[in-house]
Amino acid sequence: MKGQRETGTEPGRADAERAVSRETFRRLDAIAQLLVKWQKTINLVAPATLPELWRRHVGDSLQLVHHVSKNPLRWVDLGSGGGFPGLVVAAVLAERGGSAVHLVESDTRKAAFLREAARVADLPVTVHAVRIEQVAQQLAPGTHVVSARALAPLPKLLELAAPFLEAGAIGVFPKGRDAEQELTDARKGWTLDFNLRASASDPHGKILLVRGARRGSEASESLFGAGGLQKEPRASGEPPAVDASRTKAP
Numbered sequence: 001m002k003g004q005r006e007t008g009t010e011p012g013r014a015d016a017e018r019a020v021s022r023e024t025f026r027r028l029d030a031i032a033q034l035l036v037k038w039q040k041t042i043n044l045v046a047p048a049t050l051p052e053l054w055r056r057h058v059g060d061s062l063q064l065v066h067h068v069s070k071n072p073l074r075w076v077d078l079g080s081g082g083g084f085p086g087l088v089v090a091a092v093l094a095e096r097g098g099s100a101v102h103l104v105e106s107d108t109r110k111a112a113f114l115r116e117a118a119r120v121a122d123l124p125v126t127v128h129a130v131r132i133e134q135v136a137q138q139l140a141p142g143t144h145v146v147s148a149r150a151l152a153p154l155p156k157l158l159e160l161a162a163p164f165l166e167a168g169a170i171g172v173f174p175k176g177r178d179a180e181q182e183l184t185d186a187r188k189g190w191t192l193d194f195n196l197r198a199s200a201s202d203p204h205g206k207i208l209l210v211r212g213a214r215r216g217s218e219a220s221e222s223l224f225g226a227g228g229l230q231k232e233p234r235a236s237g238e239p240p241a242v243d244a245s246r247t248k249a250p
């Protein structure tokens with residue numbers, strides 16, 4: 001714990017330790033320690049958030065896995081930056097076995113960090129140091145889950161994620177306080193089957209789950225029917241999971 005005390009990255013660390021197995025925590029700890037080291041030369045996370053690395057980044061990412069029920073064979077994280085949520089997802093899925101996590105990050109220095117983190121934490125990760133637009137069509141078939149955090153406002157994000165969503169992937173997109181406005185904007189150009197759930201780590205945050213997306217603003221009753229807009233967390237705090245097994249691997 002020496003390194004943790006020195007770097008001041010404690011808030012949220014104990015919560016993560018309680019939430020995952022010892023093996024997964026060991027992987028998360030390895031990622032966090034490497035990030036703190038590399039952050040001295042590359043901005044992997046906003047500097048002001050480093051003291052809250054565990055709560056703001058690790059914990060915020062960790063919750064996403066619980067929104068997906070089955071073990072996804074392929075999870076693709078777009079614009080992974082310093083590895084959130086992609087590296088954290090990979091740390092959880094590593095223990096379950098059988099999953100492959102792909103991280104797409106065009107900044108080559110960040111991509112180098114992602115590769116090194118995957119190596120030291122022994123993660124089932126492939127890093128693509130290219131633009132999303134270059135690799136999306138190739139990666140989309142057989143992808144069960146596509147995620148992206150802080151990549152772009154929803155209308156632009158849907159364009160980037162479209163090859164995955166149109167191939168049947170579930171979109172898992174953490175959003176901030178403007179989530180509902182972004183949805184309103186996006187639905188001018190898209191018909192979406194979605195859930196909006198409260199974030200467990202950010203009182204103003206939301207987790208947007210997209211289970212279907214097609215171009216065109218056609219209004220549909222089903223949007224607010226079963227599985228439609230859900231603004232509040234469940235009383236148990238444990239949201240119902242989305243079945244990631246409905247898409248098939250190639």
Ligand SMILES: C[S@@+](CC[C@H](N)C(=O)[O-])C[C@H]1O[C@@H](n2cnc3c(N)ncnc32)[C@H](O)[C@@H]1O
Nearest residue numbers: 079080081084105106107130131132149150151
């Ligand atoms: C604001 S950062 C967010 C990083 C991380 N997801 C997080 O939440 O901490 C957005 C990242 O997406 C990357 N990015 C933006 N557009 C991209 C594109 N078209 N293809 C690949 N990476 C992209 C940037 O290089 C940057 O690292």
